[in-house]
Amino acid sequence: MPRPDTLPAWQQLMAHREVVGAGRVPSSHWTPGEPGWLQVAAGPLHADLSRHRIDPRGLELLVELAEQAGVRTRLARMLRGDIVNPTEGRAALHTALRGEGPLQVDGGDLRAGIDTGIAAQARMAEAIRSGEWRLASGEAVRHVVNLGIGGSDLGPALALEALAAQADGPACHCVADLDARALHAVLAACDPAATLFVVCSKTFGTLETLANAGRARAWLRVAGLPEAQLHRHFAGVTAAPDRAAQWGVPAAQCLHFGEWVGGRYSLWSAVSLVLQVACGPQVLQGLHAGARAIDTHFAEAPAHANLPLLMGLLGVWYRNFMGAQTHAVLPYAAPLRQLPAYLQQLEMESLGKSVDLDGNAVDWDTGGVIFGAAGSHAQHAFMQLLHQGTLLLPSDIILFDDTTADEPALNANALAQAQVLAEGGRVAAAPGEHGVLPGGQPVSLIQAATLDAETLGALLACYEHKVFTQACVWHINPFDQWGVELGKQVARELQR
Amino acid sequence: MPRPDTLPAWQQLMAHREVVGAGRVPSSHWTPGEPGWLQVAAGPLHADLSRHRIDPRGLELLVELAEQAGVRTRLARMLRGDIVNPTEGRAALHTALRGEGPLQVDGGDLRAGIDTGIAAQARMAEAIRSGEWRLASGEAVRHVVNLGIGGSDLGPALALEALAAQADGPACHCVADLDARALHAVLAACDPAATLFVVCSKTFGTLETLANAGRARAWLRVAGLPEAQLHRHFAGVTAAPDRAAQWGVPAAQCLHFGEWVGGRYSLWSAVSLVLQVACGPQVLQGLHAGARAIDTHFAEAPAHANLPLLMGLLGVWYRNFMGAQTHAVLPYAAPLRQLPAYLQQLEMESLGKSVDLDGNAVDWDTGGVIFGAAGSHAQHAFMQLLHQGTLLLPSDIILFDDTTADEPALNANALAQAQVLAEGGRVAAAPGEHGVLPGGQPVSLIQAATLDAETLGALLACYEHKVFTQACVWHINPFDQWGVELGKQVARELQR
Numbered sequence: 001m002p003r004p005d006t007l008p009a010w011q012q013l014m015a016h017r018e019v020v021g022a023g024r025v026p027s028s029h030w031t032p033g034e035p036g037w038l039q040v041a042a043g044p045l046h047a048d049l050s051r052h053r054i055d056p057r058g059l060e061l062l063v064e065l066a067e068q069a070g071v072r073t074r075l076a077r078m079l080r081g082d083i084v085n086p087t088e089g090r091a092a093l094h095t096a097l098r099g100e101g102p103l104q105v106d107g108g109d110l111r112a113g114i115d116t117g118i119a120a121q122a123r124m125a126e127a128i129r130s131g132e133w134r135l136a137s138g139e140a141v142r143h144v145v146n147l148g149i150g151g152s153d154l155g156p157a158l159a160l161e162a163l164a165a166q167a168d169g170p171a172c173h174c175v176a177d178l179d180a181r182a183l184h185a186v187l188a189a190c191d192p193a194a195t196l197f198v199v200c201s202k203t204f205g206t207l208e209t210l211a212n213a214g215r216a217r218a219w220l221r222v223a224g225l226p227e228a229q230l231h232r233h234f235a236g237v238t239a240a241p242d243r244a245a246q247w248g249v250p251a252a253q254c255l256h257f258g259e260w261v262g263g264r265y266s267l268w269s270a271v272s273l274v275l276q277v278a279c280g281p282q283v284l285q286g287l288h289a290g291a292r293a294i295d296t297h298f299a300e301a302p303a304h305a306n307l308p309l310l311m312g313l314l315g316v317w318y319r320n321f322m323g324a325q326t327h328a329v330l331p332y333a334a335p336l337r338q339l340p341a342y343l344q345q346l347e348m349e350s351l352g353k354s355v356d357l358d359g360n361a362v363d364w365d366t367g368g369v370i371f372g373a374a375g376s377h378a379q380h381a382f383m384q385l386l387h388q389g390t391l392l393l394p395s396d397i398i399l400f401d402d403t404t405a406d407e408p409a410l411n412a413n414a415l416a417q418a419q420v421l422a423e424g425g426r427v428a429a430a431p432g433e434h435g436v437l438p439g440g441q442p443v444s445l446i447q448a449a450t451l452d453a454e455t456l457g458a459l460l461a462c463y464e465h466k467v468f469t470q471a472c473v474w475h476i477n478p479f480d481q482w483g484v485e486l487g488k489q490v491a492r493e494l495q496r
Numbered sequence: 497m498p499r500p501d502t503l504p505a506w507q508q509l510m511a512h513r514e515v516v517g518a519g520r521v522p523s524s525h526w527t528p529g530e531p532g533w534l535q536v537a538a539g540p541l542h543a544d545l546s547r548h549r550i551d552p553r554g555l556e557l558l559v560e561l562a563e564q565a566g567v568r569t570r571l572a573r574m575l576r577g578d579i580v581n582p583t584e585g586r587a588a589l590h591t592a593l594r595g596e597g598p599l600q601v602d603g604g605d606l607r608a609g610i611d612t613g614i615a616a617q618a619r620m621a622e623a624i625r626s627g628e629w630r631l632a633s634g635e636a637v638r639h640v641v642n643l644g645i646g647g648s649d650l651g652p653a654l655a656l657e658a659l660a661a662q663a664d665g666p667a668c669h670c671v672a673d674l675d676a677r678a679l680h681a682v683l684a685a686c687d688p689a690a691t692l693f694v695v696c697s698k699t700f701g702t703l704e705t706l707a708n709a710g711r712a713r714a715w716l717r718v719a720g721l722p723e724a725q726l727h728r729h730f731a732g733v734t735a736a737p738d739r740a741a742q743w744g745v746p747a748a749q750c751l752h753f754g755e756w757v758g759g760r761y762s763l764w765s766a767v768s769l770v771l772q773v774a775c776g777p778q779v780l781q782g783l784h785a786g787a788r789a790i791d792t793h794f795a796e797a798p799a800h801a802n803l804p805l806l807m808g809l810l811g812v813w814y815r816n817f818m819g820a821q822t823h824a825v826l827p828y829a830a831p832l833r834q835l836p837a838y839l840q841q842l843e844m845e846s847l848g849k850s851v852d853l854d855g856n857a858v859d860w861d862t863g864g865v866i867f868g869a870a871g872s873h874a875q876h877a878f879m880q881l882l883h884q885g886t887l888l889l890p891s892d893i894i895l896f897d898d899t900t901a902d903e904p905a906l907n908a909n910a911l912a913q914a915q916v917l918a919e920g921g922r923v924a925a926a927p928g929e930h931g932v933l934p935g936g937q938p939v940s941l942i943q944a945a946t947l948d949a950e951t952l953g954a955l956l957a958c959y960e961h962k963v964f965t966q967a968c969v970w971h972i973n974p975f976d977q978w979g980v981e982l983g984k985q986v987a988r989e990l991q992r
Binding site: 484 | 650660674678704821840844845847851858860862869875881899911921922926929931933934973977978982989
């Protein structure tokens, strides 16, 4: 695959942007498509993409760009287990974790191993939930604290809060920060005799996670629990079970995941243990089913009706042709307030690259900044800048039909923001030009019937494939993260 | 004051950026000052600003820009209570709330009224803390839920978590979201008979806050508390006490603040009630003393040693001359994890404007996007993009000396990130160019001895004056927010 700026569609888009106008442009200068265009269904999601600053010709060129960049070819390679992460020599098989049917990789069927892992996780979750898992003092588990950071924290933390309505198991928490105050704030509400720690670390060598695991062990000791039985308070989720055993998590209390699962995709692996403990076995089936529906959609839907593909292409359009450096995510659902932080990792860690797949420095912009907040909060915090600032700032507004029964104003506000961002208007009470909202801000409205495991899985998979699409166009590897290693190394040197 | 692009220093900076180079530039292309330069002390804070892409000549020009833009004149006008918010016809006197000594405004002394308010707040906080305040069933207050949104939520929520170590009063929570699930998640841990709600709303007409107050009242009713005594479960903090009384908060249970306190500055007003209930009277004295030290510093320190002024000027430099649209805030202290959200409102709502003080459309960039996370989390989430992405992305790394006693790796990581962002380096394990970190990312290191009320107050005031500096240069009003009004109006229409 060639660099994007040599592709014919890229060059045509460069010319086409002169037609549409780059940067923040008032809505009166828009030339969008027909009313009702760009309505896209994907699994349990419906997206209204009509409020984008793209005309039919621009969309055509973006779709051609995806073809010329080989998005479909690269997807096929990813799905069949090729080494799509060449700098680490690894496949990226998070889709397999939520998939079905046989998957031949390196001459063996991966499915059996995945199914075995899922079964082991289900057994462990059930043992914890049922009270079969006994702690040092003989008590059952009433509190679970997930210790992990990055992907081993953001996914479980998001899902636990998003699906709290389904929780019927032990009280589950997540702690990531190296600062001990984070752990102690959570432990203040836990009973040592009834608390299990799930240590999630791919390498079982993550500084922050092992520091917290050590503190957890000290806390159990101070509580007077018998030393010989302390190991009963720890489960491990790792790709390095030997190191877990060395630390003190017995092999029988460890779940494994493969090297081919990237940290920011690890919610699809045994890193979801804490979620399953909180919500029971159905929750993973729902999460996986939702994601699988989007995997199929992304692989099969035609380009003009392919939600993740269009999200990715619009991201490229604003980033490379319109000058946007940022993108806001605004869920109108309090339980999704951590979604922006999750997507921040997914997108910024994947796309924050400036060397392409051929090892050459890129001459084009790559990943931008993702930020956001629950919509209610955002309206009263930073939305002013989207409405009246000078930046072109695309956003995703996410809403659920069933919140209206309880509070009709929630979705009314979501829809009103979309309208005002795109169309602008005037505030009568403000003097002169100070009341003018120019509009012209692009918005995707992403809608589902209800917030459940299936819609959450679908949403996350949509963004994963959006990121994949952008990586394909930008000709970069979205699965490595070498930039984070040097800081760790320098920190160790500074401590010497 | 004239528009910035006509100022001589602006035009000289435009030429000077050709010397330094705009956008992301590797650290080897830097031309910074002498080692040890730009070390700034401000109240309890110390800042190391040596890792900025500015040379001595550029700094000189920025300081001249501040003079030519009249930052000092505008500050003097703000401090003495002039109408510095002309579109709303209001003064902006948050500095007076934390100030000392007489303040003549409109022929009267404001100080007496402020002192009376502070005393009333102290009495109310003490009544709640001591058990003197009795709820409907005769019980004392054991839980307090602050209901507010935007400034009436972000400040109290941040301060409650930041200063949790000092909390010795009732358990205090904050709820803002219009989605009822946010409130019910908090109420699940509260006893209705022992729960007081603090309704914070400047207008006492905020949709989200009144919806939650209504739900709170319904929850108390369902718990069977006597209807005639339900009002005892509500305190009000407002500039519209009549409307509070109409809703059902008796005048004696209301604290007031003036129209001249903007929402995003309201932590300095009675909106801090919930913090004082949690932590006692000393906490406000510390918060105010820290902010006051910075107010004095900002008004008096010479430009080259003036922290908020330099932060604001560097913000202008990166935004208008270097092409940066974003700025990251990275506290290496778990209790400050909500600081980025607080600053997001402060900066984006204040500076998201495209009409200048003369009512003309701006021809220059104004406010950018603020985002961030606790440093530990950020390293494992989005820092990859700062290290290896294509964006110029300045950041503030905030750290506290005393965390090292407990966990030396925390500050070692903070310092390592600063070094690697600025200087770059190479990851040996990565193939070829994929291991190169180009460096060249600007970083402010902001340090204090410990995280307490005083340092928190100083930090927040620093950012307030940073924002003020940028607003002065950009010739915009940082105290209004007309852009947020239209969405509310359209939402009401959509519900009809």
